[in-house]
Amino acid sequence: MTRLAGGLIDRSQTLNFTFDGQRYHGHAGDTLASALLANGVRLMGRSFKYHRPRGVLSAGSEEPNALVELRTGARREPNTRATTVELFDGLEARSQNRWPSLGFDALAVNDLLSPFFTAGFYYKTFMWPKAFWEKLYEPVIRRAAGLGRLSMQADPDVYDKGFLHCDLLVIGGGAAGLAAALTAARSGARVILADEDFRLGGRLLSETRTLDGAQASDWISALEAEFESLPNIRVMRRTTVFGVYDHGIYGAVESVSDHLPEVSGRVRQTLWRITAKRAVLAAGATERPIAFADNDRPGIMLAGAMRAYANRWAACPSETVAVFTNNDDGHHTARDLAAKGVQIAAVIDARPEAKARGDYRLIAGGMVTGSRGRLGLKSIEVQANGRSESIECGALGVSGGWNPNVHLFSHHRGRPVWNEPLQAFLPGEDGPVGLIPAGAAAGHFSTADALRSGARAAQRAMDELGIAASLPDLPRAEEADYTVAPVFHVPGKKRAWVDFQNDVTVKDIKLAHAENMRPVEHLKRYTTLGMATDQGKTSNVTGLAVMAELTGRSIPKIGTTIFRPPYTPVTLSVLGGGDTGRHFRPRRLTPTHHWAEAQGAVFVEVGQWMRAQYFPRPGETHWRHSVDREARAVRGAVGLCDVTTLGKIDVQGADAGEFLNRLYCNMMATLKVGRVRYGLMLREDGFAYDDGTCARLAEDHCVVTTTTANAGLVYRNMEFARQCLWPELDVQLISTTDAWAQIAVAGPKSRALLARIVDRFDLSNEAFPFMACTELTVCDGLRARLFRISFSGELAYEIAVPARYGHALIERLMELGADLGATPYGTEALGVLRIEKGHAAGPELNGQATALMVGLGSMVSQKKDSVGAVMSRREGLAGDRRRLVGLRPVDPAGNVVSGSHLFAEGAPRKFDTDQGWTTSACYSPHVGSMIGLGFLENGDERLGEVIVAANPLEGESSRLRVVPAHFVDPEGARLRE
Amino acid sequence: MSDLRPITALGAALPRLASFGALEIRENGGLALASMALRRGTVEPTPFGLALPGPGRWIAGQGVAALWTGLDQWMIEAEGRAELDFAAELKQLAPGCSVTEQTDGWVAFEIVSRAGTGPIDALLSKLVNVDLADFGPGCATRTGLEHMSCFVIRRSEAHIAVLGARSSAGSLWHALETAAKRLEER
Numbered sequence A: 001m002t003r004l005a006g007g008l009i010d011r012s013q014t015l016n017f018t019f020d021g022q023r024y025h026g027h028a029g030d031t032l033a034s035a036l037l038a039n040g041v042r043l044m045g046r047s048f049k050y051h052r053p054r055g056v057l058s059a060g061s062e063e064p065n066a067l068v069e070l071r072t073g074a075r076r077e078p079n080t081r082a083t084t085v086e087l088f089d090g091l092e093a094r095s096q097n098r099w100p101s102l103g104f105d106a107l108a109v110n111d112l113l114s115p116f117f118t119a120g121f122y123y124k125t126f127m128w129p130k131a132f133w134e135k136l137y138e139p140v141i142r143r144a145a146g147l148g149r150l151s152m153q154a155d156p157d158v159y160d161k162g163f164l165h166c167d168l169l170v171i172g173g174g175a176a177g178l179a180a181a182l183t184a185a186r187s188g189a190r191v192i193l194a195d196e197d198f199r200l201g202g203r204l205l206s207e208t209r210t211l212d213g214a215q216a217s218d219w220i221s222a223l224e225a226e227f228e229s230l231p232n233i234r235v236m237r238r239t240t241v242f243g244v245y246d247h248g249i250y251g252a253v254e255s256v257s258d259h260l261p262e263v264s265g266r267v268r269q270t271l272w273r274i275t276a277k278r279a280v281l282a283a284g285a286t287e288r289p290i291a292f293a294d295n296d297r298p299g300i301m302l303a304g305a306m307r308a309y310a311n312r313w314a315a316c317p318s319e320t321v322a323v324f325t326n327n328d329d330g331h332h333t334a335r336d337l338a339a340k341g342v343q344i345a346a347v348i349d350a351r352p353e354a355k356a357r358g359d360y361r362l363i364a365g366g367m368v369t370g371s372r373g374r375l376g377l378k379s380i381e382v383q384a385n386g387r388s389e390s391i392e393c394g395a396l397g398v399s400g401g402w403n404p405n406v407h408l409f410s411h412h413r414g415r416p417v418w419n420e421p422l423q424a425f426l427p428g429e430d431g432p433v434g435l436i437p438a439g440a441a442a443g444h445f446s447t448a449d450a451l452r453s454g455a456r457a458a459q460r461a462m463d464e465l466g467i468a469a470s471l472p473d474l475p476r477a478e479e480a481d482y483t484v485a486p487v488f489h490v491p492g493k494k495r496a497w498v499d500f501q502n503d504v505t506v507k508d509i510k511l512a513h514a515e516n517m518r519p520v521e522h523l524k525r526y527t528t529l530g531m532a533t534d535q536g537k538t539s540n541v542t543g544l545a546v547m548a549e550l551t552g553r554s555i556p557k558i559g560t561t562i563f564r565p566p567y568t569p570v571t572l573s574v575l576g577g578g579d580t581g582r583h584f585r586p587r588r589l590t591p592t593h594h595w596a597e598a599q600g601a602v603f604v605e606v607g608q609w610m611r612a613q614y615f616p617r618p619g620e621t622h623w624r625h626s627v628d629r630e631a632r633a634v635r636g637a638v639g640l641c642d643v644t645t646l647g648k649i650d651v652q653g654a655d656a657g658e659f660l661n662r663l664y665c666n667m668m669a670t671l672k673v674g675r676v677r678y679g680l681m682l683r684e685d686g687f688a689y690d691d692g693t694c695a696r697l698a699e700d701h702c703v704v705t706t707t708t709a710n711a712g713l714v715y716r717n718m719e720f721a722r723q724c725l726w727p728e729l730d731v732q733l734i735s736t737t738d739a740w741a742q743i744a745v746a747g748p749k750s751r752a753l754l755a756r757i758v759d760r761f762d763l764s765n766e767a768f769p770f771m772a773c774t775e776l777t778v779c780d781g782l783r784a785r786l787f788r789i790s791f792s793g794e795l796a797y798e799i800a801v802p803a804r805y806g807h808a809l810i811e812r813l814m815e816l817g818a819d820l821g822a823t824p825y826g827t828e829a830l831g832v833l834r835i836e837k838g839h840a841a842g843p844e845l846n847g848q849a850t851a852l853m854v855g856l857g858s859m860v861s862q863k864k865d866s867v868g869a870v871m872s873r874r875e876g877l878a879g880d881r882r883r884l885v886g887l888r889p890v891d892p893a894g895n896v897v898s899g900s901h902l903f904a905e906g907a908p909r910k911f912d913t914d915q916g917w918t919t920s921a922c923y924s925p926h927v928g929s930m931i932g933l934g935f936l937e938n939g940d941e942r943l944g945e946v947i948v949a950a951n952p953l954e955g956e957s958s959r960l961r962v963v964p965a966h967f968v969d970p971e972g973a974r975l976r977e
Numbered sequence B: 001m002s003d004l005r006p007i008t009a010l011g012a013a014l015p016r017l018a019s020f021g022a023l024e025i026r027e028n029g030g031l032a033l034a035s036m037a038l039r040r041g042t043v044e045p046t047p048f049g050l051a052l053p054g055p056g057r058w059i060a061g062q063g064v065a066a067l068w069t070g071l072d073q074w075m076i077e078a079e080g081r082a083e084l085d086f087a088a089e090l091k092q093l094a095p096g097c098s099v100t101e102q103t104d105g106w107v108a109f110e111i112v113s114r115a116g117t118g119p120i121d122a123l124l125s126k127l128v129n130v131d132l133a134d135f136g137p138g139c140a141t142r143t144g145l146e147h148m149s150c151f152v153i154r155r156s157e158a159h160i161a162v163l164g165a166r167s168s169a170g171s172l173w174h175a176l177e178t179a180a181k182r183l184e185e186r
Helices: A032-038 A106-112 A121-125 A132-144 A175-186 A202-206 A216-229 A303-313 A329-339 A447-465 A506-514 A520-527 A540-551 A572-576 A593-598 A623-636 A656-663 A711-725 A750-755 A803-816 A827-837 B086-093 B117-127 B166-185
Strands: A010-019 A022-028 A067-070 A077-081 A091-095 A158-171 A191-194 A233-236 A239-245 A249-255 A267-281 A285-287 A300-302 A320-325 A343-349 A362-364 A366-372 A379-384 A387-392 A395-399 A402-404 A417-419 A424-426 A435-437 A497-499 A602-606 A609-614 A638-642 A648-652 A676-682 A688-698 A701-705 A732-735 A740-746 A773-778 A782-787 A796-802 A822-824 A882-889 A901-904 A916-924 A929-937 A946-951 A956-963 B017-020 B023-027 B032-038 B058-060 B064-070 B073-078 B097-101 B106-113 B140-145 B148-156 B159-165
Touching: A010 A032, A022 A032, A032 A303, A158 A175, A158 A447, A158 A572, A158 B117, A175 A191, A175 A202, A175 A216, A175 A233, A175 A267, A175 A447, A191 A239, A191 A267, A202 A216, A202 A303, A216 A233, A239 A267, A267 A447, A267 A572, A285 A303, A300 A303, A303 A320, A303 A329, A303 A395, A320 A329, A329 A343, A329 A395, A343 A366, A343 A379, A343 A387, A362 A379, A366 A395, A402 A424, A435 A447, A497 A506, A497 A540, A506 A520, A506 A540, A520 A540, A593 A609, A593 A803, A609 A623, A609 A638, A609 A827, A623 A638, A623 A822, A623 A827, A623 A916, A638 A750, A638 A803, A638 A827, A648 A656, A648 A711, A648 B097, A656 A701, A656 A711, A688 A711, A688 A773, A688 A782, A711 A732, A732 B032, A740 A750, A740 A803, A750 A796, A796 A803, A803 A822, A827 A916, A827 A929, A882 A916, A901 A916, A901 A929, A929 A946, B017 B166, B023 B117, B023 B166, B032 B086, B058 B148, B064 B140, B064 B148, B086 B097, B106 B117, B106 B166, B117 B159, B117 B166, B148 B166, B159 B166
Parallel strands: A010 A091, A158 A191, A158 A267, A191 A233, A267 A435, A300 A395, A320 A343, A320 A395, A343 A362, A638 A822
Antiparallel strands: A010 A022, A067 A077, A067 A091, A239 A249, A249 A267, A285 A402, A366 A379, A379 A387, A417 A424, A602 A609, A638 A740, A648 A701, A648 A732, A676 A688, A688 A701, A740 A796, A773 A782, A782 A796, A882 A929, A882 A956, A901 A946, A916 A929, A946 A956, B017 B023, B023 B106, B032 B073, B032 B097, B058 B064, B064 B073, B106 B159, B140 B148, B148 B159
16 A cells, blocks of 8 residues: 555655565654555564464554564664654664564464463463473463563663653643643743644644644644743653652653664653643543454554544555444544545444445444454454445454543542443542543543633633633634444454453453453453553453443443553653663762772772772782781771761750750760760660760760761751750751761871871870860861770771861871871771671661660660660560670681571570571681671670571581670770770 | 862862853862851841841852751851861851851852853753742752752852762762753753
8 A cells, every 4th residue: 555645744754664674664754653554564563462463553652562673782672662653764673472473473373272371371270380380381471472572781772850840731732732731821821731742733633624624733833833932831742741640740751862763872761750730631532442353453443543544644554444433433534534545345333323424335233243364454244234244345444432541630549430421431530639631531522622621621720820811712623522332342252352462352351250350450460451561541441341241230330440650651761760880879989089999999888888898909819818907907006997987967056965865875965075975876666776976075066976877867867856856955966977087097006196197286195085085186287176986996096177188188197107007997897896896886786686785785874764765674675685795616717607597506496496696707817717796695694605606598507605795805905095 | 277188079189160062060169168057045147247048048148158958057158268167267257056067068069051041940950859930049949969969059040059968079970960961962
């Protein structure tokens, strides 16, 4: 079939494309589907289950059949609807779910085996043996019954996102949407008009009906020009509003370069989050087919789609067509196609009273009962008035009536309401707040009605927003009534398709009914009706109608399934927002990051932070070499570690001390100015959740540190306490985590090193003892803060300077400390040092441990109340007898594995004999063997006992001796030296 | 004066500057910042003559500016004073207030359009969920930008500033640069 006359395609622009390797050409303005039809291609795909040959059914985003793979390599994209693919020069498309070719598909044998593949087939058949499911059944089924193939490569395309705000969002640019946008835009309101198509006009583009006596496209062009001139309206073509979310937020995907030949580097799609005060749903309606025997052959399509291909794209699948309808719309197709010179074999109207609207053969009260043609329609069987005849035709347009697109209106569990005269569901009353349906989506099917309802919907929206909007002069348009007969399927014994994409037939619905899968949600899952990528846009209502008929109930009594976003398929990449790999989430770098990088540090992700894990030196072939050396340097000389990542919160105000007293379980109000205290915070349920230090810089000024992991959480909880729990306290908070570069200077020579940078400050033990803090200057006048605190158990300090100086400070310390053996150390050595010292950290404070368990029970002050204190004394928690202990292998060469479970020697290794677990483990260069920490039942009373640490999953176990949780300097003398 | 040499938030000796079409993005390394919060019973001060702004607002004086950051709290900006102890100076002018040094808690990117407000609005709509109809000069807000908490300040029609955590300066630059480049390519 060659092109018809007319249409909205640009014949001056010829575009070349291939389908299954075959070269074709189309024109600008074509879709892949229209171009294929214009090239005489009716066969476009194979069905999901039975591999039946299929052609295009629709002309829009509801398409269930014509699914193709686009592009090649990593850009290969399966399951693309040919009806929505804008043709471009060089487009490569392939059919899918067939082997070896679309014309001859070996798996079409499934069609012969169809009696075995009925509803519930999988549930009944592949039950036994269970082990076969994953390895055998599922892969085979997936291969045989599939859609397209993934490329299995990373998506190379670029995606973007953005945020828009408006007074009115108009969803759909057809008659109703254009009228709504015009009304609101002229009122001065901020308007966004979004349409999934690349051309505004919606159904107006597919009809020959005139507006004010002229072509509809004239009116649309004038409107587009007016929109262009108005600053307050944004027209978004190729933009699908796919979901309605809370508080007037709409999700939309704009296809930015899907229609362009060269996509490399360009943004492919943009995800828009649109916040609209009001929205008009002008999404139109979707035509539904009538199910009859073998109604799925290529060439059988929706009558409205057939008309759209002829009028908009000047394409028709055959020179001879027939129409099967239960409403007046089928007659429009016959009339329009006849006017284009297409031969109308017959119009079969199920209504006995039907009248012809043109010069064609009408079979009133007739039904199509079958079809012929293996890879494309050759003839149809028609029964009327007790007679049956065969009519030759290459295409059949079917119209079973129109279903308003209520999907978005039903996204907040809005239930559509059945309308008997229209034989369709309309938007109900309980849809999303602020969303007003209009046009065909609201059941206004004539052009004039659609225009009026669109304008009124916008006026109502403006009225609600207090914006004066007058109704524009709308063009004169067709006012025809819409009448439809309730004919959903033609009774018969052969298979009649309801859901084309998932191969669900009337028979399957009957079987579901017979097997008592009658509630609508059961019907859906048992037969997979409406569960394909088209979400049953052309099939759901028909499926409900068939079930209604079988159960003798009305369609509204059957009810509908739940509508959920997205309205049409959305790629995961665009939902991901674009950034992948390194930029997938923000990275936080410490002030000494660039310095550490230059030292060759290996980094580790700690939440968003990148921290130096260890600093390998030449000749070190294993990370343990580096870590052991770093740990020894701290114990023997002096080490430097960036600890900026620990949260720092500035707490000021007259009640700062009282405030902290209520947050920390231990006494904090008594802390003297110039001193630091270790603090433990409990959750409200009494468990320990974070520890840190509190430094009192002034009576009304403290600086609190938190763990790296809980910096945000502690700050949030403190703000909550300040604003909501105790608003009467005079307290001001602000995070200063990033503001100060903080470096731990730890080891016996730390004092000597710091003495070289402080400006006239007495660092002696008497003047600046353990747990002292001060503000001072370093390196000739740079403001700094110094804290004498220790995580390693050695004489140690932490020094803070404004973050921009962190890099220079560590350089200076390394330079001045060269003769002292100054050594940078990373998080691994930090871990080794704290395990050797028995300091609890994340693995111990894991949210399941109490202060008692970590050996800090006495810190929970009885003299005051604090968050979680009362709950920590409840029976279930106070009675927990697990205690933090040190663990050493009985065999010095033995291993300690964190996460192992602890058992008494000789006891069975079962849940009820489990006595605890190993929380942390490392090789200790100080001890000379592996060591660990763990929670052990009555651990504090079992020192010296040998227990078993076991990993029953992998059959591993080792004998460990219970020791105190301090492997180094148990008296704590070093840090006080 | 200390001989320690500072580095910028992006890890260089000098602030970064780049142009993308009509947009210029400049790292403002000289901007000093200090937070200021009223204590109980304190009279609202007017540091440097600034009439402290209300919610969602930013106000500029001579080389200094203030933006509202919460109930009874503001961030005070001072151009070119990042190397000085600006918090100490502010504290003198804000008796009865809690003042905290914030200069190095943040990185500030100044984004200026040479083609009026259009490119600025287009950029903002790709970055932050802010209703631009209500975000004219003198507006400021705290908002999420690529999972980073930022202050966005409209200094004038064609000039905005984005303040983000100093530690994630690189990620913030990437986000701004990516959005600006895409506008340029469009």
